[in-house]
Amino acid sequence: VVGNVDESIVHVFENCLSFEKNNSIFESVYSFEKNRKDLLEIIEKQDVTQAKLNMGYRISVNYTHQNHYAFVVFNAIFGGMSQSKLFKVVREKNSLCYYISSSYDAFNGVMVITAGIEGKDYHQTVQLIKEQLKEMQDGCFDQDDIDTAKLMIKNSMKKTNDEPLSQVAVQYNRDITEKKETNEQYLEKIENVTYQDIVDVCQNIELDTIFLLKGRNE
Template sequence: MSYINEQVHDFNGFKVHMIPTDKFKTVTMFLQFCAPLNEKDVTKRALLSYVLKSSTKHSPSTQDLQKRLDDLYGASFTSMLTKKGDYHILTLYMTVANERFISGASTKLLDESVKLLSEAVFQPAAANQQFDKKIVKREKRSLKQRLEAIYDDKMRYASQRLIDEMCQHELYRLHTYGYSDELEQVTPESLFDYYQKMVAEDQVDLYIIGDIEENQSHILNAVQSEFTFSKRQERTRDVRINFDPVIPNEVKIVKENQDVEQGKLNLGYRTNIIYGDPLYYASQVFNGLFGGFPHSKLFMNVREKESLAYYASSSYESYKGLMIVMSGIEFSNYDKAVAIIKEQLEAVKKGDFTDHDIDQTKALLKNAVLEALDNPGSLTDFLYRQVLTGQPVTAEDWLDAIENVQKEDIIKVAEKTSLDTIYFLQGEEGN
């Protein structure tokens, strides 16, 4: 069976991905702008994501924009930023009810939504080559609050600090939402200049997901009419092209003192295995066995058996070949926790896991993918991964590849995995 029916249309300056499915009673549009991470622009890009979602030329206030969304039967419109490897993705997305399921709804509901999304991109609240000053000031305040919230959330803060230290000479160190101390340097004029650059140069992909089988041609005509991106130099987006493996010479240890009640111990490992690598799927299974699921070695041994951690898990950053361990511990348990986390990797290297462990991990991985296909955002993320990696992999391919991973493949991944950085956020009394 085919889990996803994706049809890609290459228009002048951008691509449209149509995904007809009867799973949803809404139609969701994800407009993705992709550019390499750039130190001088990362904060501007973050602020721009806030400004573009808050108003348009014909809806110059948040209230005006919300009223238009309400008139579209409660449509929603927002933005988000993500960092995937060395790429910075700005997404504008809109969800609108499928007019087929609304009694008396105008047949132009989706058309109006396409127009509004286009207006947000091509007709923002700007004049004389600058964004509205009041809007920029307000959204600076909103972004600053988000950045402060990351500092206040010590689990997120510790994760960010680990990457700061581990990847300090790599683009991946750059923060997705920029830097608070750079915000005041961004002016309405400089932000508008960056906006024009983004619209002119970024690689653009529009995903439309919903029960659209019957009126695809109509939707495509509407999109082609409303979205007029200029032709641009097509970049080959393949994370493998610029990937430079990093082999740690020694483990970097960073300890930071703050007024916290619980220690945050994060360990960064290098696998140097990314999309396209023959061991990529084995890396997924390895991470699941090591710390990705409740039956994993980290959870069972560090948290349950030894009671050394309030939480202990790992995640695999497959655009960069990193595995990140996150744990919350008592300050005094630092040495014990580091030692036992290291022991779990050695155990996997020695093949100290059962066929049942492998089967359970595979089942959970496959179930996670199937669940992702039932959510428009996760489904788009799965499909967009193919764009970024240059790897056209279907859901069926992915599921089959996971099933075909062998024990020796998992051991090979473990043997290629080396500890790079240890970051420990401890209390003021810590040493």
């Protein structure tokens, strides 16, 4: 319960919401694994005017991993914010997409890049994305990139204090993983992420699947 409510609401839940106790243990965090080594490429056609590109990557990190915080910062620099490498290079510099971003699925151990492109630019866009990831793995970013990413993450966390659903989501994530951590502790761990931590955490990123949805006439 989030909000300016009377503490008696607790008794309402206790009296009205009664469930049988379930002692089964279910994993709440996974690391996506596939024995297949070949890249899976899926191309579909529909009546769309803008092609949609999705690239799924296997990663060696998840919500409970010690390198989780380094990957959060890496993803922000790579494609998780408006000042990211993907946004500045693929969209602004080369004008190859309408939008582009990367997201870190910390509960399934995957990273996904999504972009809106012209179907004819498919191969060029994929190649440029691969090059940007390689640059990150080679350490081609600086302290300004790190500082900007950390500031964006800090502001995003502060924003959750003003959004009840975000407060619930953050607490829920910690509850199901039994992760004892406050927002302040989280931000402290983010602040302690180093340049080398970021370089190290992005070494084991492998492209698993590419999905392209394009127009029927392309």
